[in-house]
Amino acid sequence: MSQRPTPEAPARLTRWEQRTEVPLFGASLLFLAGYAVRVLAPHDAQPWRDVSLILVWSTWSLFLTDYAVRVHLSGLGARFARTHRLDTLVVLLPLLRPLRMVRVYQAVQQRRDRPRLDLYARVMAYAGMTAALLGFSAALSVYHLERRAPDTSVRTFGDALWWACETLTTVGYGDVAPVTFWGRTVAAGLMACGLALLGAVTGSFSSWLIQVFTREDEKRPPERG
Template sequence: MTKDDLRRRYEEASQWPLIGLAVLFVAAYAWGVLRPDLPGWLLTTLHVVTVIAWPVFLADYVFRLALAEHRWQFVRRNWIDGLAVVLPLLRPLRILSLVRVARVIDRRLTTSLHGRVAAYVTLTASLVVFMASLAELDAERGDPDATITTFGDALWWAFTTITTVGYGDRYPVTAEGRLVAGMLMVAGIALLGTVTAAVASWFVGRVADAARTEDMAARAEDDAADAAADEALRAELRTLTEEVRRLRAELAGEGRAGLSDRG
């Protein structure tokens, strides 16, 4: 058994525990941000959960890297995973942990290319908007000049930012908030590009399918025409054969009659 086979078996065995941890991370982070008035011990517990999740994801990445037969190729193909685990768990950078959440859940998505793209984009966009809203609210609400002071404000700001609309009625004023905004802008452009590429690929695929259908129909018509021509040729050959046989019979009869006359 090769290392890649072992890595695939490990990914299949670890996907559900990692999904559980990812969901727990999102829940703990969201609860802590949305309810800052919780008791101190509970806030500490939620913080510990978010901190513990990072080394687990790091260990998962390192173990899969160790099992890869072509490690540089693995790093290039999974650079987003690497970026998400090597950066420190600073408060404004916690949004990057959603990358690991999406990548883990992506293992359970459909194998169809377009279905995979649609599901992945939908899942990632939802996670990005939700986590960016939480991170922005966490960074902004303590500033006296903040325009984002509630989760509703943060959610509205995230929607307008990721869709590249940007009304400007809500905007970050802190350095941490602007860092989150920058990452959200990049994510919005990337998702828009992915959706555009997926739609274009779908249209190209439909056109190619239509072209293949027309080509198959044309080939079927050509085959039918060829078959009809062959059948007509065979019928003509049968007619000519019968005519030759008749002429031979007539010639043979005339030959016998001539011999009888001379006799």
């Protein structure tokens, strides 16, 4: 027998998300820092590698707990995974947690009848931050996956960062590229995210400029015939 959400379930879930979004974003930064130490630190760098491992697992368990609470508050049960695919993907791959900022852009799309300049600026800032965090996360992942692969062009973390910048900006010089299956999987995901984030930034910037020009035109005195 399927579980049906109660009428107050969406409100409870919304309140929970509003209260936990900022703390969980801080936890995602800690997760990223721990993962960066695991990837970049030498094997004999103790106790930092052990501390980073504890940090990675503790923050991931926090994300898992948050996901379980969301499932409970939504009242959807197993259907939560189908209706909240981004939340499910993020809890499986915490390095993708910055993608949750894309919801701000969706809010702008729903308010096109009442645009606000400060909201457009916020979207551009969030999209830029998301791109930076995703690019750094992808660079870490690709460096971790590619550095020991034969015929790899990602020999240093600097090479991985350069590749991430090329991919996010859709330039694609081709001088640095992953060669392993999982490295190319990360690259494909970053390409898709780069296109979406670039579209969010350019679209919001264009809308912001249109609103500025419209307000300037409204302030001008009417021309005399």
